[in-house]
Amino acid sequence: MPERGMLIVLSGPSGVGKGTVRQAMLADDFRDFQYSVSMTTRQMRPGEVDGQDYYFRTKTEFESEIANGGMLEYAKYVDNYYGTPLKYVNQTLDEGRDVLLEIEVKGAMQVREKCPDGVFIFLTPPDLAELKQRLTNRGTDDAATIDKRIKTASEEIAMMENYDYAVVNDKVSLAVDRIEKIIESEHLRVPRVIDRYKGMLKHADQV
Ligand SMILES: Nc1nc2c(ncn2[C@@H]2O[C@H](COP(=O)(O)OP(=O)(O)O)[C@@H](O)[C@H]2O)c(=O)[nH]1
Numbered sequence: 001m002p003e004r005g006m007l008i009v010l011s012g013p014s015g016v017g018k019g020t021v022r023q024a025m026l027a028d029d030f031r032d033f034q035y036s037v038s039m040t041t042r043q044m045r046p047g048e049v050d051g052q053d054y055y056f057r058t059k060t061e062f063e064s065e066i067a068n069g070g071m072l073e074y075a076k077y078v079d080n081y082y083g084t085p086l087k088y089v090n091q092t093l094d095e096g097r098d099v100l101l102e103i104e105v106k107g108a109m110q111v112r113e114k115c116p117d118g119v120f121i122f123l124t125p126p127d128l129a130e131l132k133q134r135l136t137n138r139g140t141d142d143a144a145t146i147d148k149r150i151k152t153a154s155e156e157i158a159m160m161e162n163y164d165y166a167v168v169n170d171k172v173s174l175a176v177d178r179i180e181k182i183i184e185s186e187h188l189r190v191p192r193v194i195d196r197y198k199g200m201l202k203h204a205d206q207v
């Protein structure tokens with residue numbers, strides 16, 4: 001059996017740059033980690049692809065997935081459901097590969113309960129004015145939605161104390177560096193590697 005992969009949870013307010021940072025990490029090829037595609041009931045944005053950006057589902061479909069125990073976590077965020085399908089995460093961790101979840105705070109707290117040995121990283125904006133600017137520049141939300149997202153952001157930033165690490169996304173390359181360093185160090189934590197060394201010691205007399 002391979003050593004089980006590490007669950008990495010990246011949260012942070014809408015517009016802080018989670019998707020941008022994740023894509024930069026994937027492009028960086030620094031480790032074999034898999035992104036878990038979430039399920040949502042929100043409308044598809046232009047350019048988004050079902051099964052790649054999200055699994056886009058109706059409210060009824062999403063609720064039946066919840067009822068069938070198919071979600072690791074889920075939350076309502078600004079009038080829509082978002083959640084992590086359980087099966088992919090379990091299978092990939094069992095294969096010994098790291099899994100990255102990019103999810104909002106309420107869902108992250110559910111994961112914390114279920115998977116306490118995950119690594120919880122909160123991505124923060126330099127400040128709220130910059131956050132609003134990023135949401136406006138992105139151009140995917142109308143003014144009312146942006147206001148709701150900024151209001152939610154203040155509540156989310158207040159939840160930072162429940163995370164292991166806070167990473168400021170001032171510049172994408174710097175944020176990526178910081179997160180990669182965290183992941184590298186977390187892989188060296190003794191509880192994660194101890195079984196490998198115990199196995200080695202079992203065969204010590206054959207050296
Ligand atoms: N709990 C939970 N939140 C999610 C999931 N997928 C995405 N989110 C979060 O839902 C919020 C809204 O996502 P979205 O509408 O795509 O906006 P965007 O992240 O600003 O592009 C963001 O904070 C996402 O990180 C999920 O599977 N579970």
Ligand SMILES: Nc1ncnc2c1ncn2[C@@H]1O[C@H](COP(=O)(O)OP(=O)(O)O)[C@@H](O)[C@H]1O
Pocket residue numbers: 012013014015016017018019020021134135137138169170171172
């Ligand atoms: N470090 C950064 N500096 C400036 N703009 C950024 C930075 N990171 C992301 N952005 C921009 O901010 C907007 C929101 O980023 P996005 O990755 O969609 O955020 P999230 O996934 O957290 O909602 C996008 O237009 C993106 O290009």
